[in-house]
Amino acid sequence: MNEVLKALHFRHACKKFDPNRQIPVDDLLAILECGRISPSSFGMEPWKFVVVQDRTLREKLRKACWNQMQVTDASEVVVILARPEDVKPDSDFVKYKFSRRNLDPDAEKAYLARYRNHLETEIEPIMSYYAWTSKQCYIALANMLTAAAATGIDSCPIEGFHKKEVEEVLEIDGKQFEVAVVFTLGYRAGEQSPQLRSDASEVIEYR
Numbered sequence: 597m598n599e600v601l602k603a604l605h606f607r608h609a610c611k612k613f614d615p616n617r618q619i620p621v622d623d624l625l626a627i628l629e630c631g632r633i634s635p636s637s638f639g640m641e642p643w644k645f646v647v648v649q650d651r652t653l654r655e656k657l658r659k660a661c662w663n664q665m666q667v668t669d670a671s672e673v674v675v676i677l678a679r680p681e682d683v684k685p686d687s688d689f690v691k692y693k694f695s696r697r698n699l700d701p702d703a704e705k706a707y708l709a710r711y712r713n714h715l716e717t718e719i720e721p722i723m724s725y726y727a728w729t730s731k732q733c734y735i736a737l738a739n740m741l742t743a744a745a746a747t748g749i750d751s752c753p754i755e756g757f758h759k760k761e762v763e764e765v766l767e768i769d770g771k772q773f774e775v776a777v778v779f780t781l782g783y784r785a786g787e788q789s790p791q792l793r794s795d796a797s798e799v800i801e802y803r
């Protein structure tokens with residue numbers, strides 16, 4: 597089996613972590629790096645990864661996350677923030693992201709116009725900027741979960757939280773950042789439950 601498939605078979609949403617095992621710092625950094633270099637629409641990187649290590653904060657975070665024990669028992673917990681305001685076409689953030697491509701001024705202007713048009717015609721009519729940026733945060737999430745699994749590290753994605761409470765605990769400036777999703781990293785305590793998946797014939801179609 598190829599290495600990626602092996603990692604994906606290893607990965608489970610780990611419900612019970614060994615509270616006494618820490619993941620090596622180098623592994624944590626490598627996992628975060630896989631998030632950092634993830635792809636994003638127009639290269640906007642509309643995310644921030646907050647590694648919550650303070651024990652008191654983690655206790656509070658657990659309460660905001662449906663009291664899920666993974667939040668305190670796993671070695672690490674990471675909160676992925678989306679940047680819905682920053683990706684709006686007139687922002688300095690967008691201008692900076694385009695400027696680093698070193699395009700000639702006309703090309704940059706045309707690219708920015710295409711960006712604006714895409715957002716106005718395809719994104720705004722069907723979803724919020726929070727939804728659009730969060731979708732991209734989930735790509736980074738998936739890469740980090742797979743990266744963890746490839747090094748034998750367990751994880752749990754967590755969407756079971758009260759968004760406002762998580763933002764209060766972390767004193768997130770809701771104008772610039774909003775919580776997209778949370779995940780934990782560590783080592784399993786005991787066996788994982790079997791992976792339940794639909795057959796390929798149900799979820800893959802060729803035309």
Ligand SMILES: Cc1cc2nc3c(=O)[nH]c(=O)nc-3n(C[C@H](O)[C@H](O)[C@H](O)COP(=O)(O)O)c2cc1C
Nearest residue numbers: 607608609610611664752753754755756757791792
């Ligand atoms: C976006 C997302 C949010 C999730 N939130 C939670 C959660 O809050 N708590 C939890 O225990 N599992 C959570 N899960 C794990 C799923 O329940 C799990 O991935 C699914 O049941 C399949 O099981 P497996 O990942 O172990 O194969 C979440 C998964 C995803 C992708």
